[in-house]
Amino acid sequence: MRVFLGGIVTETNTFSPIPTGASEWEVVRDLAEAHAGSALLAVRDEATARGDELFFGLSAFAMPAGIAVRAAYEDLREALLAGVRAALPLDAVILPLHGAMVADGFEDAEADVIERVRAIVGADAVIGVHIDLHCHLSERMLANADAIVIYKEYPHTDMADRARDLYRIVADTVAGKVRPTMAMVDCRMMGIYPTSAEPMRSFVDAMLAAEGEPGVLSLSLAHGFPWGDVPDSGTRMLAVTDGDAAAAERLAEAWARRFYDLRHTAGVRPLALDAAIDRATEARADVDGPVVVADQADNAGGGAPADATFVLLRLIERGVENAAVALMWDPIAHHLARSAGVGARLRLRLGGKMGPASGEPLDLDVTVMGLVDGLVQQWPQTDGTYAQPAGDAAHLRVHGLVDGARVPGGVDVIVNTRRGQVLGLEPFTAFGIGMDPGRILVVKSIQHFYAAYGPVAGEVIYMAAPGAVAPIMEQIPLVRADLRRYPWVEDPWPEREAG
Numbered sequence: 001m002r003v004f005l006g007g008i009v010t011e012t013n014t015f016s017p018i019p020t021g022a023s024e025w026e027v028v029r030d031l032a033e034a035h036a037g038s039a040l041l042a043v044r045d046e047a048t049a050r051g052d053e054l055f056f057g058l059s060a061f062a063m064p065a066g067i068a069v070r071a072a073y074e075d076l077r078e079a080l081l082a083g084v085r086a087a088l089p090l091d092a093v094i095l096p097l098h099g100a101m102v103a104d105g106f107e108d109a110e111a112d113v114i115e116r117v118r119a120i121v122g123a124d125a126v127i128g129v130h131i132d133l134h135c136h137l138s139e140r141m142l143a144n145a146d147a148i149v150i151y152k153e154y155p156h157t158d159m160a161d162r163a164r165d166l167y168r169i170v171a172d173t174v175a176g177k178v179r180p181t182m183a184m185v186d187c188r189m190m191g192i193y194p195t196s197a198e199p200m201r202s203f204v205d206a207m208l209a210a211e212g213e214p215g216v217l218s219l220s221l222a223h224g225f226p227w228g229d230v231p232d233s234g235t236r237m238l239a240v241t242d243g244d245a246a247a248a249e250r251l252a253e254a255w256a257r258r259f260y261d262l263r264h265t266a267g268v269r270p271l272a273l274d275a276a277i278d279r280a281t282e283a284r285a286d287v288d289g290p291v292v293v294a295d296q297a298d299n300a301g302g303g304a305p306a307d308a309t310f311v312l313l314r315l316i317e318r319g320v321e322n323a324a325v326a327l328m329w330d331p332i333a334h335h336l337a338r339s340a341g342v343g344a345r346l347r348l349r350l351g352g353k354m355g356p357a358s359g360e361p362l363d364l365d366v367t368v369m370g371l372v373d374g375l376v377q378q379w380p381q382t383d384g385t386y387a388q389p390a391g392d393a394a395h396l397r398v399h400g401l402v403d404g405a406r407v408p409g410g411v412d413v414i415v416n417t418r419r420g421q422v423l424g425l426e427p428f429t430a431f432g433i434g435m436d437p438g439r440i441l442v443v444k445s446i447q448h449f450y451a452a453y454g455p456v457a458g459e460v461i462y463m464a465a466p467g468a469v470a471p472i473m474e475q476i477p478l479v480r481a482d483l484r485r486y487p488w489v490e491d492p493w494p495e496r497e498a499g
């Protein structure tokens, strides 16, 4: 078959102070440049194995931030659509998108892309869409797609697996072996649901097992993205069956209800800032490995600036030694540290630059301990590891505030020039900070860190410090979203309404 591959991927935090402008997009125009372990390469390998003719357009990715600048979005979209036109006639189109992109003027940007692709390829071509579970799954997206497959794992270690699932459904559809029919049901919830712990682990495993049943092509839970304030924000269940619309409806309803019944246990209960530090300092004497504290609220992967100072300030004020924080995005502070060089001791203003959600800048007495240009993080995936550039980085030892609290042994901070969350161990290990017992490692990440740190951590603590993506649902200033859902309403889907 003749199949086109291409997409535009970003997750929009509609509250983020950072615009997603033209320079934020990293555009891959040749599959040879695609990330190892990515969905793009999984699709390429499937196409090669089957002898299909693959036409690659482009794949654009922007680190999650604020609303996409209209002209930049439209330019990328038109370049993608031009690729589709150039590849006509097509049997199929595979679109790796995100599902939570908001552009100025396009509240449901993925639906906009899918509709325009449909208008070009016609009703007979098969359109398969591959999206992140942090999506705003919408009727508009379903309307012009034949099959949508969503990642199941959080951390997202299965992007390539789900791309292969989608490719097989699309290829079987083109071959006339199956006829996908989709149904979606709103779970009337919103939250953050890591799949590394129960009850989510079993829920994901049960979805995978159910996909082996006759007539079931795919089951997906769209967790939703709570920091995207749009009408379709929220958790939804998606079922894809083979030619049986009623079965798809029944299945989506039953699984949505099954997930709804987990609403009190599916999310994590993060500790407040000081409670998390208390727990970390207690736990570190007892566990075999570092205590890893997730600063969930300053996760760049959710659109936060990653320059918040709340946690670092408390570590200094409380005199917590043998602790390290990564990755603090502050290109100016990095520039000064790099100019001063390894071994230099200087006064440095760090972080707190991007807005009120980042806290105050800290004036610190620091020593530059190390410099690494071109730091790359290795994020574990089912297909090997996904290499994620983190820019240039500096290891600072903070001795204390210039006019305030001191920490005799110092607190370590890794400052970098390219905004991004902690995905691999490298932000620490590249500077000789090992995964030793007794250490506290603060990672700016909600959950993706877990793929690398889960296996080596003595304990993992989820923390709700202040910040741009503070993980307390009721504190998110949502206006456009429909809040007739848990946790705003205790039982928004009573049993008597079900069925």
Ligand SMILES: [Zn+2]
Binding pocket: 132, 133, 134, 156
């Ligand atoms: Zn995601």
